[in-house]
Structure formats: structure tokens, C-alpha cells
Amino acid sequence: MSQAQPSQTQQAELAQLVSQGLVTDPASPKGRLLAASAQLFKQKGFAGTTVRDIAAEVGILSGSIFHHFPNKESILKAVMAEAILTCLARMESAVAKLETTPARFRALVRCELEAIHGISGVGFTLLTSEWRCLSADSQAEILKLRQRYEGLHREVLADAKAQGWTQVEPFLLRHFMRGALAETSNWFHLNGDLSLEDLVDQICLAAGMRPS
Amino acid sequence: MSQAQPSQTQQAELAQLVSQGLVTDPASPKGRLLAASAQLFKQKGFAGTTVRDIAAEVGILSGSIFHHFPNKESILKAVMAEAILTCLARMESAVAKLETTPARFRALVRCELEAIHGISGVGFTLLTSEWRCLSADSQAEILKLRQRYEGLHREVLADAKAQGWTQVEPFLLRHFMRGALAETSNWFHLNGDLSLEDLVDQICLAAGMRPS
Amino acid sequence: MSQAQPSQTQQAELAQLVSQGLVTDPASPKGRLLAASAQLFKQKGFAGTTVRDIAAEVGILSGSIFHHFPNKESILKAVMAEAILTCLARMESAVAKLETTPARFRALVRCELEAIHGISGVGFTLLTSEWRCLSADSQAEILKLRQRYEGLHREVLADAKAQGWTQVEPFLLRHFMRGALAETSNWFHLNGDLSLEDLVDQICLAAGMRPS
């Protein structure tokens, strides 16, 4: 279960998010609880994970969890929210630094893959796999964050279409990409034969979006 | 929840599978149980569906379920197995009838989308979404069926690469496609603005595999 | 599970009981059901044996059992009643043939051990081990049979005391003997190193009741 180490840049970004109160300090009790929960939810599913499992993982007793979260579902919501916020911050800063559409596309793909594969938090995959475990209210809350995130993708894909990089409608292409990227969590492994960098290249290639 | 009506051809194919004992007659008690279970598992997840829910849906009492299946998990396994077998039969017959690689590719995409969107059974999406709810033994059993199914895809994609339709490695391309197709269950709706036929076209377009 | 074969005499006695309607013909469907039930009740206990177990053993389906018996408990009652009646008949005929008290005592011990160890029916042990599984009404019914049976023992033991074979009160001695004999079902095996005849001798020896 070796997680790729976040780079210095990423740590700095994370520290900033923490200081803004958007993300919980991963060293705090609450932060360790979130990390452990995300890990377990990914392995066994939300419904398949008990609060006792989580408590055991973090070294406390199950009752103590409810000092940090009002109920189990709120843990999932927090994991999801932080996963989006972390990823979003990185995507926005990446897009801001780049100019060409293919480069931006590539950066977005990279950020999303990094999020999916657990660089700075493993919670991103849960957004799709455990979506239905959220109550309607929580879904609405998270959806707002997701929309900011999806908006960024759409903008870049719209540019791509306008500039002739693809013929597929942005909203369709985004759906295809989302599915293809999410699925990587089922077969791609960091530290495997294929590097993350290579994977990003192949995805850009398959999408017809290759930097000249 | 209006399901698209299976065409006459599809009904004939299904009847054949039933007569071969590969698939349960959907009119039989067991068949209705499977259909109801698949529906509920898709809506609320395997863990989120109780056997009482299933029994209520099919109009029997919860205890009666266990005349047909030894336990809840075996229902999921049966749903998955039948979903694969049904789809596989249709894919094999489609590929056998067609000659060119793009036409075959298109046929496979169409079959898989039909399976995902519940034409002749709703169970196909569960293969990914509820995979981890299967015990290790059941996973191994289903995996054997899945491999026959994935093999067919790989063959066609290998032809596509050899014939210059794509530059992406077949196994990668298949992963991307699987993800993109599976994700359609979250946003595409039969009877919506976009027809299934159009969706197939757009996917072929995005994959660079367009029949001349 | 080789059962000792009943001797010719025993078979004749059994046939007589059958013809009197006191015992079910072991070759009849009902008789095979009783034999199978007794076997299973002994192995797994009454509560631990399901009617499906019994049906499977006898090669029918569970529902069919209720053509022969109104409910599960009535099977146990029948097994017990027949076990007592069979044993009682043999004891009475043995006592009638013998004159001296030690010989009679020995015959009773022998009959009881034969009953316990499944010569002509395995049901005898159930009388103690599964007694509490009987409803109050059934217990009362069986108790009447048991009393005839216990009466025979007490008579002989009373003679033994009167004739100076033992100093222990008949009712106490009978309790001790019953326990010791019942316990043999947990350790003594026909066809083992110790023969049944030897076992009878040792018990008479331990009870101080040795024929000169």
C-alpha cells in the first residue's frame, strides 16, 4: 500500500489549503480519521466499512469517532469535499500557469489521475463509487463543489473543440474522459510498469489531443 | 423506469439462452427475482438493498427467497453471470456477421451499451459497481466469464491497431473504453435527447474508429 | 455405522410387536422414517436435526414427512415410545424365563445395554438426552410407559436387597445404574475391544451382583 510521496510543491499547496480552513490538517486526529476512512471506504466500500473498522485503524474506540463527526455519513461527505477541494486547487493553479489548450488538457488529466491514485488523499474515487451513499442533502452540497470542478474541464474542452483539436462535443467528451480516468483506479497502479506520465500521454493520444 | 422493449431478434436470442440453461427464464419465479434484484442493486447498491426489499418487489416474503438462492450474495453472482452471458452471446453473433474492423468495433460498443442500459437485463453495470461485494470465490468464477468477454474486445482492438485505425495499445484502449462506456450509466438515458445510435457514433468518433 | 445384526429371536419378537401394532414395521416408509430420525436425533440432537435432514436421509422431500406425522415432535415421541416398548417386551420375556435374582438382574442390564447400543433401534438413548424436547403432554404419555419399565427394574432390585445382594436402597441403586448404563453410549462401542458380554459382567461386578 505504498502511496506516492507528495512533492514539496504539493505539500506547500496542501499547507495553504489547511491554513485557509478548506482542508483538515492530515496530522490532526480528525485528519488521520479522514485519511483512514477514505482508505477503508475505497477498499471495502462505505456500506462495507464499519465505524469500528475506522476506529481500529486510527487506534481509538468507535464511540470516540462521534466527537469529531456527527455520524458516519458526514465522514464520507468530508472526505469527498476535501478530495474535490484539493484537486480543484491544484487544477486551477496548473491551468493558470499554462497557455495552450493541449497543455491545459494534459494538466487537467494529470491532476485528476493524481487525485484518483491517491497522491494527497485517496478520496477522489469515492466521488463516483460511493456517490449514492450520500443523503440527498449531502449530494446537493458536494454537487456544488463538483460543478466548479467540472466547469474547468468543460471550458478547456470547449476551447479544444473551437480550435479544431477534436470534433466531439465538450460535454460528451468530458463524460468519456471522466469514465476512462475513473476506471484507471481498477487497473492502473503507481509503481507498475507503466508510469503515470506515460499513462497521461496515452490518454492524450487516445483523445486526439497531442501537443505538437 | 421505462425499460426499452427488447426487439424480436433479442427475444429470440434470449429464448435460446434460456433453452440452453445458461440464463433463467425471466417469466419464472427465479427469473423475476433476478430481474427485481438487479434493478434494486442498481438503484440502491448491493449493501443498501435488503432481502426484504427484493422480496417485496417480487411479491413474496423474505424467507421465500432462500428457496431459490442459498444467500444474498448468490443472487448478485447470478445476476452478473447472466448479464455477461447474455451480452456475450449477442456480441459473438454480431461479430460473426460482420467483416470489417470498424463495423465490428461499432457492434461491440453497441452491444455493451445495450447491456449497460438494460436492454435485456439491467445487471451489466453491477459488474463494476458492485464487484467488491462478491466473495473472493465468486469473483474468481465471474472472472472466468469476464475473460471470455474481454478477449473478444481485445481481438477486435488488436486488429484495429494492426490496420492503423488507432495508435493506442489494445489493452489500454480497452480500459479507456470500458470506463467511458460504464460511465454512461450515470448520465445517458434511453429516450433522452441523444439516441443510443448517436451515442455509439460519437464514441466511435472519439475513438478515431469511424466507418468510411 | 455398522449396527449389530438382530438375532433371529429378536427378529421374531419384533415381528410380534409389529403384528400387535405396538411398533412400526421398520421396512415400511413410516418405519424407515423413524429409524432415520432416531439416528439423526442421536447424532445431532433433536433441536439440531431439521426435518429436511430427516427427509434427505430417507429420500423424500421435507413436506412429505407431514403425511406420516403431524409435526416434528411427534416423531421424537414415536421413536421414544417404540424404543421403550421394544425393550420392555424383551425384558419381560427375559425375566419370565429366569429364576434367580442375579440372573434376572444380569438380563435386565443386558437388555438395557442392547437397547442403548442400537440393537433393534437406536432410540433408547434419546429417552434421557432429548427428554426435555418433548412437550409436557408428550412427556406425560411417555412417562407412563417408562414407569412400567422402571417398575420391572425396581422389583428385581428390591429382591436383591431382600436377599442380601446389596445394601443400597433399590430406588437409589436404580438411579445409579440408569446413569451408568446411559453413559455407556458416550464411550462404549459394539465391535470394540470390550465385548458387550464383558461389559455386562463388569457392571454386575461393580454392582456387587455376581452370579455364583
Place this chain on the structure above:
Amino acid sequence: MSQAQPSQTQQAELAQLVSQGLVTDPASPKGRLLAASAQLFKQKGFAGTTVRDIAAEVGILSGSIFHHFPNKESILKAVMAEAILTCLARMESAVAKLETTPARFRALVRCELEAIHGISGVGFTLLTSEWRCLSADSQAEILKLRQRYEGLHREVLADAKAQGWTQVEPFLLRHFMRGALAETSNWFHLNGDLSLEDLVDQICLAAGMRPS
């Protein structure tokens, strides 16, 4: 259901076992659970006792039982283990204090009868009556304890034979005694006409082991 009060000596011995961690403090929640379970198992049998029965007896809800024991069977196992350990401790201390074989024999009989009749715990009878309700693994565990216990008996009986108190083989005599003693639970009652002390005398008399 009036239980004989344990004497001061017995209470001291029990306290020692508790402090050694071999036996659960009968005043603790777990201890009360064990006592109630033993009582009910004896009355209605293991299979005939529900966890709700036990919970009701001790004044908690059924779910709460599973904080103390992982499942119902483990309660039975614990009851049995503690019954053996308690009895064993008393037997060992009694044998250590006495010198002659008949005196030792008498002490063992007394200890076993006290255990059977619920002085300091009612669980002893369950060892035989509910033995088969234990899983194979649990049986093996308990068997180890039982062997220490039976070993003590065999030693004393071997001395008895060597010293001419009896002609019966120790292993046979022990089987007879075990059965006779166990059976007392079906007919002998503390506070009845016959005192426990008298019962012990009669048993020694019947076994030919009477102190001069």
C-alpha cells in the same frame, strides 16, 4: 430454584480463581451473563435457549450480549470452561489435604456432586448434556481441561484397585461413576429428603469404597 449458598471457604477459593483470571467475577456484567446462561441452558437446553432469553434474564437487550461474547456458542464454551476450572481447583485442594484412598475418593465424589448441583455455578451438567452443541474446535479446547480433570479421578481409582478396594478396572469404574453422578441431576434435589452428605455415602457404599 433456590441455590445452596456457597460456604466461606468456597467463596475464598472462588475469589482466588477470579483474581487469577481463570474465572469471571460473578458480580461483573459478564459474570452475571454467564450465570444466567448456565441456568437457562440447563433448564431449556442450549438450542432451546435464545439470546433474548438470556438478555432478558440479566436485564439487558439481546444485542448487548455480543459486547461480551462473539457468539452464542462462546457463552456455552465459557460456562463449561469455568465449571471445569472451578471444580478442578476444589478437587485438587481436597485431594492434597487427604491421605487415604477412600477419603480421596469420597472427596472427589463430593466435589463432583457439588458441581453438578450448582454449588458455585450450575454449568457442570452442561458438559455432558450440551457437549454436542460445541463446535469441533471448542470441543477440542474444552477436552484439554476435561482431561486434567479426568486424570485426577483415574489416579485415585488406580490407587483403589491397587489397594484392593475394588476389582473393577479404573477406566470402567470412572465411566460408571461419571454416568451415575451425572444422572443425579435428573432426580436428586438439594434440600430434599436425602442430604447431599447421605447421597455421597450411598454412592461410596454402592462402589464398595467405604472408609472404615
Place this chain on the structure above:
DNA sequence: TATGAATGAGGTTTCATTCAT
């Protein structure tokens, strides 16, 4: 803040029994 015993609703599963065929 942490503990751990207790809650209580609800889960899956078992099983004796019924009854139309």
C-alpha cells in the same frame, strides 16, 4: 477527549409447516 457498556432497530438466514398440483 476518550472509554466501553448498552441500545434498539434492522439485517440475513433458518426452519417447521401448509397447500395447490
Place this chain on the structure above:
DNA sequence: CATGAATGAAACCTCATTCAT
């Protein structure tokens, strides 16, 4: 007589949650 699908009550057990300490 036998079948086998269905019943329905009740079994064991799980688990998120509470709360006195």
C-alpha cells in the same frame, strides 16, 4: 402419497449511535 414453492415467525447477529464515567 409425494412435490416444492411459499409462509411467517423467530433465530442469531450487526452496527451506528448514545452517554455516564
